[in-house]
Amino acid sequence: MNHPKEEKIHLPSLPDASRWLLYDETAMDTRKALWFVADAQDVTALDNQNAVCLAYGAGFENFRDAEPFLSAFPSVFLALSDRETAEAVADALKEYAPSVVVLLPKEGAFGKCSRIRDVLASGDRKAVDHLLLGAVEQPMDGLLDLADVERRDPGASLTVMSGLKALDQSIGGFAPSELSVWTGKRGSGKSTLVNLLMGSSNDYQGSIRFDQRELRSIATESLYGLVSVVQQNVFIFDDTIRNNITMFRHFDENLVQQATEKAGLTPLLAERGEDYICGENGSGLSGGEGAGLSQ
Numbered sequence: 001m002n003h004p005k006e007e008k009i010h011l012p013s014l015p016d017a018s019r020w021l022l023y024d025e026t027a028m029d030t031r032k033a034l035w036f037v038a039d040a041q042d043v044t045a046l047d048n049q050n051a052v053c054l055a056y057g058a059g060f061e062n063f064r065d066a067e068p069f070l071s072a073f074p075s076v077f078l079a080l081s082d083r084e085t086a087e088a089v090a091d092a093l094k095e096y097a098p099s100v101v102v103l104l105p106k107e108g109a110f111g112k113c114s115r116i117r118d119v120l121a122s123g124d125r126k127a128v129d130h131l132l133l134g135a136v137e138q139p140m141d142g143l144l145d146l147a148d149v150e151r152r153d154p155g156a157s158l159t160v161m162s163g164l165k166a167l168d169q170s171i172g173g174f175a176p177s178e179l180s181v182w183t184g185k186r187g188s189g190k191s192t193l194v195n196l197l198m199g200s201s202n203d204y205q206g207s208i209r210f211d212q213r214e215l216r217s218i219a220t221e222s223l224y225g226l227v228s229v230v231q232q233n234v235f236i237f238d239d240t241i242r243n244n245i246t247m248f249r250h251f252d253e254n255l256v257q258q259a260t261e262k263a264g265l266t267p268l269l270a271e272r273g274e275d276y277i278c279g280e281n282g283s284g285l286s287g288g289e290g291a292g293l294s295q
Contacts, residue, residue, distance in 0.1 A: 014028055014030070014069055014072055015068040015069045015072065016069070017065070017066040017068075017069035017070070018055070019055065019058070019062075019065070020054070020055055020058040020062035020063075020065055020066045021052045021053070021054065021055055021058070021066055021069065022040055022043060022052060022053050022054070022055045022056075023043065023048065023051065023052040023053075024043075024048035027047070027048035027049050027050070027051075028050060029049075029050055030072050030073055030074075031074070032050055032073070032074070033050065033073060033074060033075045033076065033077045033103065033132070034050050034051075034052060034070065034073040034075070034076045034077065035050055035051045035052070035076075035077050035079045035116075036052055036053065036076055036077065036078050036079060036080070036089065037051055037052070037053050037079045037080070037115075037116050038053060038079075038080055038081075038115055038116070039053050039115075040053060041115070041117055042079070042115055042116040042117055045115075045116050045117040045120055046116060046128070050073075060088075060089070060092035060096065061092075061096060062096075063092055063093055063095075063096035063097040063100075064096040064097060066097065067096070067097035067099060067100065070093070070097055070100045071097065071099045071100050074101065075100075075101040075102070075103050075137070076093065076100050076101065076102055076103065077103040077105070077131075077132060077135060078090060078102065078103065078104055078105070079105065079116055079131060080105075081110035081113060081114045081115065082114075083107060086104055086105070087104070090102050090104055090138050094138065101137060101138075102137070102138040103132075103135040103136065103137055103138070104135060104136050104138060105131050105132075105134075105135055105136075106133075106134035106135065106136060109130075109131050109133075109134065110131070116128060119131070159173030159174060159175050160173055160174050160175075161173045161174075163206055163207065163208075194229055196208060197215075197227070198223070198224075198227065198229055199215055199218070199220055199223050202216050210223070210226070235281065236278050236281055236282035236285070236290055236293055237278065238277065238278065238279060238280045238281075239277065239278065240274060240275050240276065240277060240278070241265070241268065241269060241272065241273075241274050241275070241276050241278060241293065242256070242274040242275065244278060244293050245259055245260060245263075245265070245274075245293065263292045263293065264292050265289075265292050265293060268285075268289050268292075268293075278290075278293070
């Protein structure tokens with residue numbers, strides 16, 4: 001039986017830092033955090049997987065030389081049990097390799113263990129991975145560095161006119177992916193405009209287009225699959241509480257019960273029963289009961 005070959009992920013090659021750090025380049029994955037551990041034995045205990053320690057004769061000042069390597073990873077996790085040592089390494093990285101994102105284990109994460117290999121001996125790999133839980137990112141200091149930044153000219157963006165003269169004159173049209181807020185006095189036509197955009201009526205003059213397609217030519221199902229409206233006023237059928245919950249469709253009883261509980265309608269059902277007639281637009285319910293029923 002032929003098994004499909006797994007697609008090999010090609011990761012970018014790492015800058016060489018072997019003069020200052022001990023690691024196995026073939027075991028590095030730049031998509032994951034790099035673990036800085038106490039010594040070579042801890043590197044081996046982690047099967048070399050994204051684990052490094054200082055090379056023999058190297059010091060904290062060599063973090064400056066190793067910064068291109070260290071910054072290739074999303075973060076560097078200081079897997080060191082001694083808090084003072086971990087904070088000293090964090091300070092050195094902040095001074096010599098400021099572009100590196102540093103994570104410190106939460107206090108007490110190692111328990112009574114002093115090395116990664118001790119954690120492995122007392123549990124398993126999951127116990128080691130647990131050290132990352134609650135890790136604290138060290139704040140980064142530094143100047144904001146900008147280069148070749150240009151202000152985007154709003155007038156150069158592609159805009160679409162609404163066809164409403166007063167609106168187009170005031171805002172200059174709509175740009176793609178733009179968030180728009182429409183305001184106006186009561187009776188100025190906000191709801192009418194929204195209803196027209198939702199295809200409630202074809203009785204209008206002019207043209208309403210979605211991506212250059214005239215609204216009249218778009219099927220209602222297609223339109224409602226792309227846009228929706230959350231009305232300010234709730235609507236309740238003059239029917240039973242159950243039918244207002246299920247919208248006259250059949251659902252498993254457990255699902256109906258879950259929806260009832262989430263909407264906070266359990267007391268209402270206990271008091272009036274699911275066959276209670278809500279009245280026209282919920283006239284037989286309080287405002288809070290009606291709002292919960294319409295969710």
